[in-house]
Amino acid sequence: MSKTVLILLSIAVLAVPAWAAFAPIRSETRELVYEIPKGTFARRQAGEKFDLIPAEIRLTIGVQDVLVMKNHDDVPHLFGPVLIMPDQSFRLPFRKASSYLFTCPLHTSGLLTIVVDPEPELGWMRLRWRTSAAAQFAAAL
Amino acid sequence: MKFNHILPSRAWLAWLLLVLCLGANAASTAELRAGVFDPPRAAPDFSLKSSNGSELKLSRYRGKVVALGFGYTHCPGVCPTTLAYLAEARKRLAAAGDNFQVVYVTVDPERDNQEQLKTFLASFDPSFVGGTGTPEQLAAVRKAYGITLSDKIFVETLPKSTYFLDHSSFIYLIDRTGQLRAMLPFGVSADDMEHDVRVLLAK
Numbered sequence: 442m443s444k445t446v447l448i449l450l451s452i453a454v455l456a457v458p459a460w461a462a463f464a465p466i467r468s469e470t471r472e473l474v475y476e477i478p479k480g481t482f483a484r485r486q487a488g489e490k491f492d493l494i495p496a497e498i499r500l501t502i503g504v505q506d507v508l509v510m511k512n513h514d515d516v517p518h519l520f521g522p523v524l525i526m527p528d529q530s531f532r533l534p535f536r537k538a539s540s541y542l543f544t545c546p547l548h549t550s551g552l553l554t555i556v557v558d559p560e561p562e563l564g565w566m567r568l569r570w571r572t573s574a575a576a577q578f579a580a581a582l
Numbered sequence: 583m584k585f586n587h588i589l590p591s592r593a594w595l596a597w598l599l600l601v602l603c604l605g606a607n608a609a610s611t612a613e614l615r616a617g618v619f620d621p622p623r624a625a626p627d628f629s630l631k632s633s634n635g636s637e638l639k640l641s642r643y644r645g646k647v648v649a650l651g652f653g654y655t656h657c658p659g660v661c662p663t664t665l666a667y668l669a670e671a672r673k674r675l676a677a678a679g680d681n682f683q684v685v686y687v688t689v690d691p692e693r694d695n696q697e698q699l700k701t702f703l704a705s706f707d708p709s710f711v712g713g714t715g716t717p718e719q720l721a722a723v724r725k726a727y728g729i730t731l732s733d734k735i736f737v738e739t740l741p742k743s744t745y746f747l748d749h750s751s752f753i754y755l756i757d758r759t760g761q762l763r764a765m766l767p768f769g770v771s772a773d774d775m776e777h778d779v780r781v782l783l784a785k
Contacts, residue, residue: 523728529619
């Protein structure tokens, strides 16, 4: 292997973590959208038990920090903390990292926890966040 | 004739200013810090007994921005915190605060009579108005706004007469035309409250 190739490889090995640790985080949208499909009320009335949303939702400030809830059903639904009318949506932005606990009749446990993580800081935290995101992406493939 | 050549630039500047003003207004309206309903719906009207002794009708406050909350005077934490933030926000609004009304509806009619509500709310801001009524009336209002309420929670070490209630802890914001526009989750700062009320007042 020539000296030039070795130098180029070394630069690449250093450049990737450096980019991951310091490059700004960009996402197409900061919204995480959950929808209540048409017929949800009818299904529940028929005795079907199911969760439309997980018991815990995770958001990250500056990356994905807006929760959007849309009701496509024919009746109003309590979705998390609020009553959403048919064909209405509710957009809830978060500005502070914290853990928020809401009652949520849509969930079989009756509770919804929204964990909002702080924006990954430059350096080690951002590198760790990107590594974790890449691992999740790979696992989903 | 001497000034003709500058008239188009003045007109252009006027248009530019108009566009900038409209743009700034649209941007600020879109940037409520609270949770926003789209499309907004008319806030359900109700008729309860006011802490001032008169009838409390929500529609009476058309023309003002209303912060509507639900709670009770024996609440150990959530209600006093929320009301303190609302009082601080109203203080910060200064003169604009005259067009901002806080309406707090009790979830505990057993203990919150008119006098109790009046004294409790006045300790935060004398302009705050409370609402009470029969359990059925209050249940109907809670249903219309999707407010949840637990059964009485007793604590073994406390007297039997002492109980707590777990209830929805957010605040609704209703605009001057009576539209339910936004929801402020518990813990939102007075700064954010003031910001959103100003946005709605500017409309």
